[in-house]
Amino acid sequence: MLFNSFSFALFLPVVFVLYWFVAGKSLRNQNMILLVASYFFYACWDWRFLFLLVFSTLLDYFTGIKMSGTGTKKVKKRWFWLSVIVNLGFLGVFKYFNFFAASMAVAMANIGLHVNLWTLKVILPVGISFYTFHGLSYVIDIYKGRIEAERHFIDYSLFVSFFPLLVAGPIERATHLLPQVKKARTFDYYAAADGLRQILWGLFKKAVIADQCAEFANTIFNNSSGYTGSTLLLGALFFTFQIYCDFSGYSDMALGIARLFGIDLLRNFAFPYFSRDIAEFWRRWHISLSSWFRDYLYIPLGGSKGSTWAKVRNTFIIFLVSGFWHGANWTFIAWGLLNAIYIMPSIIFNTNRVNLQIVAQGRALPSLREFSQILLTFSLTVFGWIFFRATSIAHAFSYIGRIFSKSLFTVPAFDASRAMVFETLVLIIGFIVVEWNGRENQYAIASLDKLKKRSFRYAFYFSLVLIIFLFMGREQQFIYFQF
Amino acid sequence: MTKFIKKTVLFIAASAFILLAIILIPNYVISKRSRFAINNKDRIVLFGHSHPECAFDDTLISNLKNLSHSAEPYFYTYQKVKMVLQQNPQIETVLVEFTNNQIDAKMNDWTWGYTYMSSMFPKYIPFMDKADIGVLAENNPKDFMNCLSVSARNNLVRVLTSDYEFTSIMGGYFRIDASRTSLTADSISSGQGEMVRPGVSLVNLLYLKKIIAFCRERHKRVFLVRSPQHHSYEYLKNEKDFLRIKQAMFSSTEFLDFGKFPLRDDEFADFGHLNYKGATKFSKWFGAMLNSGLLKTVNKQLFIDQSISGITTRNETFNRTASR
Known part of the structure; x- marks a missing residue:
């Protein structure tokens, strides 16, 4: 169901009417209607992947609660890594497995070994990169102690699955969207x-x-x-x-x-x-992803603090990962690398915030x-x-x-x-x-x-x-x- | 909230009204002012796709106008037939190509596939009724909107420039000089090697029925014709189905089969189309057949077959003499 399709033109007014007129001012009902609508919206793409979305939601919801509930850092860490590994595991299997398998086969062929690697015949679940990053940001924020775990499952599920952002973002943060989900909403003309x-x-x-x-x-x-x-x-x-x-x-x-x-x-x-300049371009292009990488990868790696070499290394890492996030193809990696090279002068000469x-x-x-x-x-x-x-x-x-x-x-x-x-x-x-x-x-x-x-x-x-x-x-x- | 809904509904209604006006007004004007005129002397018209388009050189056949157009399924031919017959009362006889590939499911794609619909639909939408438009909207809703947009734009330009002339774009004889023997093996296989797909295009057959019914309503004589085709033509594989459908659906319409008209390989552009040489030979023969009263004889196919066998015998004698 594309936003510019007839089916969506029918879907949206129905949800709007149900949301404002049937749910009325009850926050619980409003959230429930939005969640059901979001799952319906997602199921219209491919209902089979709805299970994956629900599983991913359940995983982050429970690991979040487990992390919040435990006093020991070791246990917290265990739950955190469980969520990260499973989330990235799904992403890896659905999005990157065939790429790695094919690249491996090519590499082997180059040294004279011809192998017939097993590849998966799977369709990429729509929006997987987006909702995985949603979930990851939530889990990381809890682990870092920036937020408390959300105890209300419907509210948390809506944060992950809200239909306008479900399949192509913006990649939301729990600190920004969850408070809105939990706050009573009244109609503003x-x-x-x-x-x-x-x-x-x-x-x-x-x-x-x-x-x-x-x-x-x-x-x-x-x-x-x-x-x-x-x-x-x-x-x-x-x-x-x-x-x-x-x-x-x-x-x-x-x-x-x-x-x-x-x-x-x-x-x-x-x-x-x-x-x-390119630094400004990256502050203005796909802002929710750029800021995600900045907050959850660049800054933890040391960000712009430290030696010039460290800054250069960190910049290359985030652009490589960003390129790879876009798709399992060397072209995206090359695109990421190219952008890292573009931005390098401003990183080295510290002019990236001019x-x-x-x-x-x-x-x-x-x-x-x-x-x-x-x-x-x-x-x-x-x-x-x-x-x-x-x-x-x-x-x-x-x-x-x-x-x-x-x-x-x-x-x-x-x-x-x-x-x-x-x-x-x-x-x-x-x-x-x-x-x-x-x-x-x-x-x-x-x-x-x-x-x-x-x-x-x-x-x-x-x-x-x-x-x-x-x-x-x-x-x-x-x-x-x-x- | 009430204010918002009221304003939104009003805005959507006003937008819909403007868009409808942009679609309907030019369509109405074009449907009233369009010109599908042919020469007053032409009493016979021929409709169909690229096979008759390349086979019937109407400059060599008196009183006949070839209005065939490449890749035209009956859905669009029907719209053209309506306008041509309405505007040219002198027409007495309508010939409609009916050949093997026209029963194939491929014709569905020719009707509502994006490539074909986007070029044919804008041209003929002013002459379509609701049911016709519904066929396209129902079968390819995704591309229908875009085609509607293209047609609104084209027709708006047509009205603004007062261009109501359809005569030059509705079809005609198309000359191909290349011969099959001069084509490379690759181009032959890519052009003609397409497999006959399973299934039948019901919509194409339905619109052929509509064409026949429309002609009869207007008291025109209708004949189905099959242009000459090479014996290796891929779609001949469905000959059994073709004959069965012809018998079941069109038995009340006379069928003139020129499919086996004897032509050499170098008289074909490819397996389904005649080149200029082949078209000249066939058209001269066909013109002579018309002059000999083909359309007046009782057993037309026998008349055709006898003439064809005469040519074949003459060719064989000539070949034997030449080889000695």
Whole structure:
């Protein structure tokens, strides 16, 4: 059940009505309805994996209570590692087993040993990386003594399985979401209206920009050996906008949907393509994952304290793990490594926290220096996405090799109508303009409700609806569902 | 809460109204102003997919207009037939291609598969009724929305530019110069090696029935025809099923089988399509057959078979003489 599907358009109002009208002001009933709806939502993907989700929830719930209840550090540690090993074990089996088996076979073949390793024929349970990280953050926080274990099973289950974030995040923290789950929620007109606005904007990003770009990016990446350098560069640009609008569009919809139920989720994107350096980009891209790695991996490893060598090592570790988190393929690891290399100068020279403010704050346009910085960061990002999108490392290198050839200076041409390509480029430019204007807000059109003229506001909304309908691309699966 | 629900419902209703208007108004205008005109002299029209499209060179056949279109299943042909017959009252006879691959389940994909639907649906939506649209929406709801969006956009542009001309895009003879012998083994196998899939496309057969019924309502003579095809044509494997279905569903419609029209390998573009050379030979013969009163004879297939066997005998004699 995709957020941009008809089935979800029926599901959401039903849950909304049940939540506010049937459950009324009873917090227990509200949470119960949300939990049942979340399990139903997940079962629509594949009901068999619901058992895995429930098992993972039960495991973290009980280990959390066991850790809180024990006085001895040794016992606490035992429960903690049990949860970590089982959680990561599931992730390892479902997501990485075949990758390791295949990589092992290749390595053996390279030294002349041909082995036929056993691989699992399993489908990756949707959202496993997300809810596993939810659970892990909860268990780690209890172990570190930052929070107390949640005793109410329904509340805890809702924290793990709340449907807007269940399959592709944002990766929530117990410290942020659990208090909201436990607090009585009353309907807030402005929050709900803002939620709807954010859903609409997310839908535009996903259905129009991401899905249109996807068709071109897929065509170009899937047939890259036959295209010129300029076409491949265009393909990389299309993918750059596809992945941003796909994932941030999804996140916008998730945040908007949660607000309809009186719950605020963590912000996941903050206009990353306007970043002036890579460190800023990573503070603005998939924020909930970046901050997860920062808090649960980078800081425990020593973070930015200690010698330069330690900082460099820690940075490489988190980018490698982050790359690997995205998927069981060497391309993701290469993408992570590349980003670690990108960020290295600012780590070594301690300039990674220079650009903390919003770019050109209070001004309509960036300075020339800012513009060049944005352009450079954006170019590095586009280059990085080639590894992310390529099917193999060899594919990525051949793609890049073809870009940097004489054919880079030819007119791009590929199997698509010129009018369609032109139309998509115009839409992307329009999108960039709106995002730039709204970069000081939580999302691009958040300040629309401050427009005094109601007619302007509604004209914008209806135009957006019209654009979504007229220019929607062919429905594509959200990219991050595969992670 | 009440205010929120009221405003949301109003917004959704207003959006739905705008979108409906964007879809329905251009569709209505196009359905009223579209032009499917053919030459006044043309009394016979031919519909079908790429086989007749490549076989009947209508410049060589008097009074016949070939309106076949590649990869066109009967679902879309039906929409075209409705408009062509409505706007061209001089038409007396309708020929509809009916061949082996048109009973195959592959035709479902030609009807609502994304690649085909996205190109055909926008063109013909103004002429479809609710039931027709329902067939597509029901069988491929995921891609239907996108196709609806593409059609709304295309039709809006059509109305804004006052482009109501369908004559040039509804089909016609398609010339292929390549011959089977000049193709590489790979291209032959990739183009023609597709296996006959199990199953029958009921929707395709249902719409063929609709085409026939529509023609009869308008008092037009209808014939099913089978274009020449190579004896190695993959879909001939379903010949038994084909004949059974023809007998069970279309026995009241006369069937003119040109499938075994004698052609050399170099007169085929591939196993299912004639090239220019083959089309010229076949079209001249077919034109002569029409002039000899093919459509007026009682036993048409016998007339065809006798003529074909005459050609075969002549060819064999010629080959024997040449080999001596």
